[in-house]
Amino acid sequence: MISVLLVGNGNVANHLLKVFQTVKDLSVLQINSRNLTNIPTAAITIIAVSDDAIAKVSSKITNPFVVHTSGSVSLSALQNKTRKGVFYMLQTFSKDKLVNFQEVPFCLEATNENDLKTLETLAKLLSEKVYFINSEQRKALHVAAVFANNFANHCYQIAEEICKIHQVPFEILYPLIEETARKIKLLSPKEAQTGPAIRNDQQTIQNHLVLLNLHQQEMYTIMTKSIQDGH
Amino acid sequence: MISVLLVGNGNVANHLLKVFQTVKDLSVLQINSRNLTNIPTAAITIIAVSDDAIAKVSSKITNPFVVHTSGSVSLSALQNKTRKGVFYMLQTFSKDKLVNFQEVPFCLEATNENDLKTLETLAKLLSEKVYFINSEQRKALHVAAVFANNFANHCYQIAEEICKIHQVPFEILYPLIEETARKIKLLSPKEAQTGPAIRNDQQTIQNHLVLLNLHQQEMYTIMTKSIQDGH
Structure with a gap:
């Protein structure tokens, strides 16, 4: 039985709470990060708060092992006096959209080997x-x-703008967008690239530019050049 | 029974041939666009050749109804003396990758109503x-x-470059990429946008820039500005 304490009430904390509650051999509690007077103890304390609040919240926790869930904050930003780690899920969490945790990549870090194994055990219960x-x-x-x-x-957004201006339903592009996202599992993005930029098809590029407004032209030209430069 | 003649031997022609052959109530023949001496007749003649070749190939065809499959060429580029149309599939076709035609959007055009109905009947056999x-x-x-x-x-490609330089497997990003592509079916891209640019999180933006090479910095700055300008 692993005991987990979740600190925070945001999207990540709430999604984690829900999925932890479905797992056998796991006890989970959630507390608000603004009320840290009586903190229950737990084997793993997961701070799921905004990046700015990680240092302050962690400084108030005396539990033996404390991890945060941020992609852009170092492990060393944690200010607890006990052991430290990171439990980062690389996925977008929206309030009303169910997350399939089996597809979520867990990126783990800890200062000692045993703690890393504990995090691994926890993560593998989900994914x-x-x-x-x-x-x-x-x-x-x-x-x-x-x-x-x-x-x-953002590229999708500009595509949608172009569709709106020319009165074409944006949904026509959904299958292409999904296929493009799927394709890179088989070919690297560089190998998968197609279109007028990589072919250096100047006629089509010119035909495209006349259909665009100034900002779209600028983006089109910059992206085309970057593709042709081989980046 | 609809009779179809396919002119061309590229990816589009070959994928179409394969799927047409699986359809009942359809007879299909394929010919090479470089040998147009003895052209079999058909109710619908589909020219699936490169954009540049459409005018020349169509000028040699006397069949009653001729369509091309290009996204960027006008109907009026067809040079046959008979009826004209367009049978454009908005999807990427790779040589070795099977296409699920039920997910392919067919974009149809014809100069007369009856021909448009014929193209619709044909397309609906597939999608x-x-x-x-x-x-x-x-x-x-x-x-x-x-x-x-x-x-x-191309954005995926730059992401892969960054992963390579910092020795992180790019595959960690696959689920995020697929979720981003799926999300726009529920929310418009503008509503779905997240991240430091739209939040105007200057600290994170600065932290990101120092990790990037010159070209990546330039792309990061341009995309960030475009997102913040609300395009």
Whole structure:
């Protein structure tokens, strides 16, 4: 039986609470990070609060092993006097959308080997995708995720704008978008690249530019150049 | 019984041939676009050749109804003297990857109503996603697809570069990438946006920039600004 204490009431804490409650051999409690007077003890204390609050909240916890759940904060930012670790899930958590934890990659770090094993045992109760990732790697992963998630999504947004202006339903693009996301499991993104930029099809590029507004033209030109430069 | 003649030997022609051969009430023949001396007749002649070759190939065909399969070429580019149309599938076709045609959106155009109905009948034998799209709309859709496919894929590529440099397996990002692609079916890309840019989290943005090389910094800054400008 592993005992877990969850500190926080945000999306990550709430999603974790729900899934932990479905697991046998696990006892879980949740407390609010703003009321840390009477803290129950637990084998693993998971602080799932905003990045800025991690130092302050952790400084008030005397439990033996304390981890945070942030992608961009170092292990050393934890201010508890006891053992430290990181329990980072690389996925977007939205309030009303159910998370399939079996598909969530868990990125684990701890200052000692035994604690890392404990985190591994906990993570494997939820998911098969478990990775040991140190603080430097985790930061790099976090930036990479900004490109793969936020910036790719921004490309979808510009595509939607273009569809709206020309009165075409954006949904026509859904299958292409899903296929593009699936394809990189078989081919690397560089190998999977197609389209006028990589073919250097100047005629199509010119035809495209005349259909775009100034901002879209700028984005089109920058992305095309970056693709052609082989980045 | 609909009779179809396929002209061309590329990915699109070959994938279409395979799927047409599985359909009852359809007879299909394929010929090479470089040998147009003895052209069999058919109710629908589908020219699936490169954009540049459409005019020349179509000029040699006397069959009653001729369509091309290109996203970026107008219906009026067809040079046959008979009836014209467009049978455009908005999906990426790779040589060795099976296509699930039920998920492929068909974008149809024809100069007369009866021909449009014939194309609709043909498309609905393969897919439920059938749209009537004129030449101007189709061109816009083609540019939008460049953003949603080529440019989003380029963001994946930069993410992979960052992972490589920092020795993190890129596969950790697969579930996030798939979730991002799925999410826009429930929320528009603008509503779905998350991350440091849209939150204007300057501390995280600065932390990210120091991890990147010059080219990655440039792309990061441009995308961040575009997100913050609300495009």
